[in-house]
Structure formats: structure tokens, C-alpha cells
Amino acid sequence: MRLHVVKRDHCPLWKKACLYLLAVLSALVLGGILLLAMGVDPLAYYSRMFTMGMVGNKIAYKSMENYLKVFVPLAVTSVALSLAFKMRFWNIGGEGQFIVGAIAAATVAFQAGPVLPQGVTLVLMCLAAMVCAGVYGSIAAVLKVKFGTNETLMTLMLNYVALYFLTFLGETKADWNFYLDETSVRPIFANFGKTVSFPAFPIGKFGLNLCVILTFVLGVLVFVYLKYTKQGYEIAVVGDSAGTAHYAGMKVNTIVLRTVFLSACLIGLAAAFKVGTAGILSTAITDDVGWTGIIVAWLAQMNTAVIFLVSALIGMLRYGSTVAAATFSQVDSSFANMLQGAILFLVLAADFFIRFQIVPVKKGGKANGNG
């Protein structure tokens, strides 16, 4: 019997879910085998990781707060990237846009923080981060629209330009450099957490940060934007067929620019959230959300609700592994990266079986030739 691969027209939802679940489980099993080989009980490790150390812990609320600090930038960045991806614009410059947003937000915090009321400063931080990141992201879009420059490679390059600019700020002692701690001889970033920080609403001991609420509000807004508004409709048409959009009288270039700007703006907002809760810049400020967000948005097939789910899971994996590393000292926290990689590889493989199916070739048929 011969087999061959054909494209699937449609895959039922339950089958999709099962395949993805199977992929994740297999990756966990592979990771488990590795843990076993190291003499670690995989079940104990995984339960520690996925509960993020909250079970049987008096300060579980702290873990939850910390987890949300990982979740918020990732979710916002992924949602932001999904806007561009939906239009088939491969913005892999999330890292760079995040950094530019972070610098802008920090600038406002340092300059306006001591003078203005905290609420005003926070709003200004968000706005500055959005505008700066948006403009930075638009560079690649403008070039793409004007000259057809490959946006994947262009945004990639701009990531590093931004990163080294941030490094420059972080390593250069100078009179003008208000980002650094003046009291330190060695160049280290100054902390503004005392003057400006996103407020949290206490629920018992747990503090629900404003950013978390805003993140969910943003999720709903983006969902509605993509699904029900004219601009969202335009994004869908341009992503599906630019020729058709053009013909329907849409200004395709304007739509591309607008959407990429918006996408980068939201990444800037994610950066403002991050900086506004951390209270300090750092060269590792992005926590790789620019990269991870790409994977999250794509895995979720640009569906806003699913993006929240996937971000929650990936965030759990990332934060959980650092928690677990505290208990299981022999397992490095980079285990999470490996596990994340393995999960993704297997999910990519599972995706194949969702898009294609393998069928046997039947022999025979009526033998009434025309010879």
C-alpha cells in the first residue's frame, strides 16, 4: 500500500485540540525523561513549575503578582504582533520596538516623575512609549511600502540597533545621562520606582496591578477592533489578498502603515507597562517578549482570545521554571527554554497533521480502456 500527503480542507476543532494537547504532552514526557535521568522526580518538578510554587505557600499572592508581571508584557506584545501578522506583515522587530518604548517611558519617568502627579506621569509614559515605538516600527513599513524592502530582515536589523542604543545609555557615564544612578561609580541604571509606579488594587494581600486590568481591557478592544470595525475588516482583506483590497478602493499602503504603526504602538505600551512596574531600565528589559510574542501570536493563529491563553501558558512555563529552579537546584532555569522549544517543535509537527492528511492510494478502478 502506498501513502501520500494531501491538503486538508477543514479540520474539526476537537481534532485540532487533541493534536495540540498530544504535542504538548509528548514534549513534557520528553522533558520528564531528561529530568529522570538527572535524578529529579519529573512529577514533583512539573507540579512545582505549573503551580509556580503557589501551593502550600504563605506568600502565594507574591508568586501570582510576579507571574502576572511576566504575563502582561507577553500578552500585550503578542496581541500587538498579531495585528501585523494578520496582514501578513512579518514584524519580527518586537524586541527593538519594545526597547524604544521602554526608553521613551523611562525618559518621561525620569523627567516628569519628580514634577508631575503620578497619574499624569503614567499616562505620559504610556503615550510617549507608544508614539516612539510606533514610529520606530513604521520605519520598516515605510521602506516596505516605498521600495518593497524585506520587512522580516529589516525589522530584525532594527532590533539590534535599538538594543545597542539601550546598552549605550546603560554603559556611558556622563553628565547628560540621567538614566544612570548618580550615586554609583560604575554605570548602573537608576531606579525611579519610588516616584512612579503603576498602582495596584489590594484584594486581600494580593495586589491587582492596574496593568493587568488594562491588559484585559486591551484584549477585548483589539478583539472588537479586528472583528467588527472597518479598519479590522481592511486588515483582513489586505492580509488575504492585497490585489483585491487595492481594487476595492482600499488604500493598501495607508492600511499597512497604519496597522504596523498601531502594532508597534501597542508593543510600546507593553514596554511602558513593564517599565512602569519594574521601575528601572535594563538591557534585558524585553525578557525576550519580542521573540516569544511572535511564536505566541502565530501559535494562536492571530486569534486574540487564544493569544491570551497561550501567553498565560508560556508565561507559566517561564516564570514557573525560575520558581522550580529554586527548589531543584540541579535543574537550571534554562530548562524552560528547552522545554518551550520542544513543545513548539512538536506543536509545529502537529500542525502538519491539521493542515494535511495522509491517505492510502487505492489500486484498480474499472478496466475498460479506450485502446
Place this chain on the structure above:
Amino acid sequence: MAQQPNAIEMRGITKTFGSVVANQDVNLTLRQGEILALLGENGSGKTTLMNMLSGIYKPDAGEILVEGKAVSIDSPQDAKRLGIGMVHQHFKLVDVFSAADNIWMGKEKAGFRLKKDRYEEIRSMAQKFGFDLDPEKKVRNMAVSEKQTLEIIKVLYYGAKVIILDEPTAVLTVQEIQKLFGVLRRMKEEGHSIIIITHKLNEVMDISDRVAILRKGEYITTVDTASTNEQQLTEYMVGRKIDLNIQRPVVEKKRPLLEIRDLTIRNDEGAVAIDHVSFYIRGGEILGVAGIAGCGQKELCEAIAGLRPIQSGLMIHKGDNIVGLPPKAILEKGISMSFIPEDRLGMGLAPSLSITDNMILKNYASAKGPFVDRKGGREDALRVIQELEVVTPSTETPVRRLSGGNVQKVLLGREIKAGPNVIVTAYPVRGLDINSSYAIYHILNQQKQDGVGILFVGEDLDVMMALCDKIMVLCHGKVMGVVHAHKTTKEELGLMMTGALDLSNKYEDKPAGYAKDTNISAQELEQLQRQREEKGEEE
């Protein structure tokens, strides 16, 4: 004498793409040393069937015998080894390679090093087969006929005994077609067995020994060419005698709606695609545009719709100049375009979106507020589905999942819904079965009776002669003349299409394509004149 085994035998071949059945239980036999024409309408599954011989597709069911032995063709490599070569309709060539390298890359024992003498070897080999070929010429610099020659040489060089040609004449001029047929006859004499895919009957009668006919993916029959005629073949092909008496309602003539004067357009490569073309469309008439594929039809349609900048000339709609207007403004003037490109879904429809979402494509912006009006879209979708008998599970089905005929109905339905006064439609029946085609003709005629002016870019001359009022013939971007459809003959059109006959200056009192009762103002004509003079100074 023992009977020679057949070169190819296909038995019970079935192939589906998702829910679309491309071939259903097809049988086909190719004898040694014959030319078999594979005849069928667009979309009847000819290419799919041949792609299973060349190893591009694998059949879902059925078996293939080569010289009497059952084989399994899993890849083009297998096909090559079995001596089967195919010249695809869309050439499979590497643009940046030279002619020689395009052949050399598939050579079995080519040696490790690329030597300069490969050019000489390819040149002399081509000469041996009777072709003139510059082996060092890059494919991107070649004309279409050169590329086809290269494809044929390639197949011969790999030692193919069975040669399949997919619509080889579609892109050629008459002279080139005759030359090609000469080549095919010579190859036949040398013992090759040939399958030629076409839907042109005169070519079938001219070149083939036998004809196999497919209809809607099913095998109908095979007949000897000598014992059949075009009438009979047509019947086999379409299932019943074609009543080409497509209605041509007579409508009272109106003033010109759209006037094109001295229009010049360049294509994407910067070459002149439309060369000083003038014509006009009146309300209540269908103007056909005939020409070999790629003679500027696409560029012309795009320019009228505002999608392509023009070099010079005037486009006047009801007295207003529409040159330089954005596509949206042109739409608002009531000029609608439905261009059916080869993949059918590229322009005009967003394939992944639902019928509803495609209905609102052109008027979504007119809804109040920031939100789209899907309710109205759904109502429109329901109306189109009912009135044009679109077969679909629901209004929310992605257009991609509909069959070709239904896709076209959705497209035309939306265009008509907007109440246009000029419809530009290109290949609206491409890939459709007869019944769907008639439905489309009917829609167009209705529009015509309502006073709409229609520009119909078509392929099938029979259809155009029956449907259109006048036919404009293009050849390499130039107008060869505009003729009355009921007065002309197919031969005349054919000669014009190939540039052998130029009727553009037939009426000496008035330049061709200028309406007597023109809406073009003196001022605009002056402007045009100035444009010309400026051009003249430049040159």
C-alpha cells in the same frame, strides 16, 4: 505481427482536491508513435490528468501502465526515468539561469564539475533536433516562444519517448503554431508518442491522429480524428450540441459612456502594453476585446479601474476625465470591474473571507460609524445566493471553499448589486461549465438591457461573436480594428489577432475608435494634443 504494447495506459484514475473531484475514473490510452489530442473545456481535468503522468500529482485511485507494465509514478524523477516528459503550460524554468543550465540541472550523469563545454553540447544537441538555441541566453531575457522551445528541447534531451504538451498554442502566434506543429510531426516520425492538450478544435483536427475527450473530470471517449468532425467533437466536449445562439438583445443606442482616446500603458516590466489605443463604449452595448493572452488586456482593465497609472491619453466617463482618479473614486462613478485572473480568486474577492464579507467589500466604508455593517452584507449575500442560484452551505462560508462557477456568480452578483453603469469584465466564464457560463451571459445581457455599457474581455471567439455587439481586436497592445460581431468571421478575427490583418484604418473619414457624438470637450482634446507635442519634443 505481434501488437506493440501501448505507450501509456491509464485505468480508473481518480483524483480529488479536498472536496473538488478533478478526475473521476478516467481511462486513457496512448499508442506508440501517435499524436493524441486531449480535448476538453477549461476545467475539465486535462491538466490534472497529465500531471499524474508527469509525477506532479499522485492519483487517489487507479493504475498507470507504461509499455504494458504497471508502474507507479511518485515523482517527476520517476516520470523522467520512464521516458515521460511534459511541457507545462506555465513554464517550469529558472529565470536567472541560462538556457543550457536549465537543461543541465536535470541531466542524469552530468559530472561533478560544471564545464564551459556544456554550452556547446546543448547547442549541438538542439541543432540535432532541428532547433536554433542560444544556450547562454538567460531565460529572463527570452520571449515566450523561445521559452517553449527550450522546454521542448529539455524534454527531448532527457530522452523522453512520451511527450505531453499542455496548451502549447495558447501563447503562440499563427506562424509559431505552424512551426510547433511541424516539430511535433517530425518528433512523431522519429517514434515519439505525443499527447497535446488543447481546447481549440481546429488545432485538434490539424495535428492529431486520435482525440480523447474529457468532460467535467470524466472520460467520455476516444475517436479517430479522420473519422470525426468539429461538430461531433464539440458535442462530446460539452455534452450536447452547443446552441451558440446566445441571445443578443437589441438595445437602443445611447451616447458614449466611456471613451478611451490615445491611451498608452506600460506593463510591470516597463514595456508598452497598450499602445495608443482608442475606443468607446455606449450604454446598452457589449464591446468584446479579443486577443492572444497577454496582449495588454490585463493592463487595459487595470488602467480603467484606476489600478495602474497610464503613460498618456484620455479616459472620459460621461464627459468627466477619470485619469489619475483613485480606484475608489472610479468605483463611485459607477465603473465596476470584475477581473477573473488565472487563479480565479486573486482580484475582486478575498478567498478566506465569507460571502458576506466579500459582499461588503466595495461599500463597507459607507456604513455609519467605525463598525462594518454585516447585517446589510448578509442580506445582500442571501439575495445574490437566491437570485443567481449560488450553491453554498451558508452566507458565512469562505469563498475559497466554493466551486469555480459559484465564485464567479458571487463576484458578478456583487458588482451588479452596486448598480454600475459600466462593467469591465475579463474572462468571466473561465473554468466554468456550460450551464454556469450561460447563467453569466444571461446576467450580462440583462445589464445591457438596463443600459449598462459592458467591456467583455474574452477568450472564446464563438462566444464573443454571439454575445458581443462589437469586437475590438488587440495585437501586442495595438488595436487591429473594431468589427461588428454579427458581420465578422472567425477567420477574420483570427487574422487580426495575429496581426496579419489591420482594419484600424478601414473608415478613412474618421479615425477608428472615435465616437461621432463624443463627450470629450475641446479643452481636453487640446490637452491631449499638448501631451503629444511634449512627447514629440522628448523623443
Place this chain on the structure above:
Amino acid sequence: MEMDKLGVVTSFLHNIVVYNIPLLYGTTGEIIVEKSGSLNLGVEGIMAVGAIFGYIAGCYANSLGVGILTSFLAGALCGLIFAVLTVSLQANQNITGLTLTTFGLGVYFFVGNGLKSIAWPAMNDYPNIKNGFADLPIPGLSQIPLLGKGLFSHNVLVYLAVVIALCMWWYMNRTTPGLRLRSVGENPAAADSVGINVKRVQYLHICLGCGIMGIGGYYMGLNMSGSFNSSCWINGYGWIAVALVIFANWNPALAILGTFVFGFFNTLRVSGSSLAAAFPGPLGWLAGVPTQLYQALPFLITAVVLVVTSVRKREGSGLPASLGLNYFREER
């Protein structure tokens, strides 16, 4: 005094080569992968995997050769993962590449931090590796004043990188398998139709290219004579390599030149101040340039190259026409 100044120049040249050869490995490897039509954004991860496994195996066997071979195989294995997912399973190349980077760095730090805890010695402690990595002056050429010591007296892996790059240029442009490789990257359907086994060509070259990247990773550790404690890894070289591919116009021979240009800035970052000290007159201003500018320059230059080539369109560009697109034969 004069001699000292010359010495500064010579050591500057020497450093350009010595510290940036991993870029050449990464770039040559990525060119081969991209010429087969695959945009692999996993260079960083693949080099990391090559670095750590080359290090372990090399030390374990006390042999430079084993280290090189192992790093090659480890890289090729990463390539195999990439190929299975993108070629056979039709996965998105960008996503797969980025995942490979995450995964590769994860493996590197996971294994590396594990080694740290058991205090694995430095590579320099292994005499065979140390001797194998010693400089081999090219007779004659290395005697050229000023340039000789800087450019023609290097360790074996430097020569190997240059030889590989030149061989790959020759292979791609002057051999039949190279012609087939290019045809697959340009138009896989055309290659397929003449009987070229597209999948095999892609698998083979993705693995080969990734293997070469792996050696580049190993080199980084060797050059810093690293134990894991002193780290045998520099962040970002993989990404510079991706940029360098564009700069070199997908030509491995030009990649040698490109490595030198990018390496020049990289080296200015480290030794700019010593140049400024040696030539306070003409080069004194170098001391004032922020080092981060040098780090950003390769990416800025590549961005400019990208824009310039896109303005001039495709004529003469080495960009493979179907880069980043998966090939599925039965596409309709």
C-alpha cells in the same frame, strides 16, 4: 617607538581575523541554507549547540578534531530538526528558526550550567587542543611586514573557515550539484519537474550549512580558551551572520570580505582605544566613539544594504527567489 605603533596595527589586523571568524562560519553556513530556499533564523541557537557539544566532546577526547567533528554534527542535527519541520512537515520557517534559537540557547545554558556545577576544566588545560589551536604561520606570506603577522599567521580553524567559504563558492557556482542547489532555491517547481529530488537537496544543504555554523560556535569557545566559567559564547554572532549574508549578497567568497568589514568594527570596539593611543594625531578621535556604535554598525550597514538593493530591484541580486517559501508539490 615606531615598531610599537606597527605592532598595534598588526595586532589590530590579527584581532579582526581571530575574533570574527565565527561570523564567517555562520555566514557561509547560512548562505548554503538560504540558497536552498530556507530562511533559517536559528543561526544563533545552532552555533550555541555546536559550541557546547564541540567543547564537551573535544575535551573528553582531548582532540581538536573530535571537537570540530562533534560541533559539526551537533549543528547538522539542529539542521535536521529544521529540515524535518519545514521541508517535510511544511512548518513556517520564521517560527521554526526562532524556536530553534530559543531551544539551542536553552540547551547551551542547561548543559553549560550543569557543567559549571561540576567544575569542568578549561579547554586550554587539554594539551592536544591547545597545541592544535596554536598559530600556524604561512611560510613566506607571514613574513610580509605589517600585514604578515596580522593576516597570515593564524590557527588552523581560521584557515579552515576561509577554505570552506572558497570551496562553497566554487561548489555553488562551478559544480552540477551546486547548480541544482541554486535551482531549488530559485524555483523548486522547475527543479522538481526535471527530476531533481528537491527534498533531498534541501535536507542535505540545510544540514551541511547548519553543521558549518556549529563549527563556528565551537571556535568561539576555543578562541576564548574558555571553560564554561569564562563562558565560551558571545551573544549575537548568529544574528550578525544573518545580516552578513545579505551584506555578502549570498556569495560565500564575498562573505570573507564581509567578515573582515564587520570584524573591523567589532575590533575597533575592543582595540579602538589602543589605536587612538598609538596614533593620537590622526586616530585620536577614536577614543571618543561609543563602543556600542561599533556593535550597532553591522546591523545599520545591513539595513542600508537592504534598502539599497530593494531600491535597485532584483537585477544582480543573489537573493534566492523562493527564499522563505515552503515547497509543496501538489499545490494548486
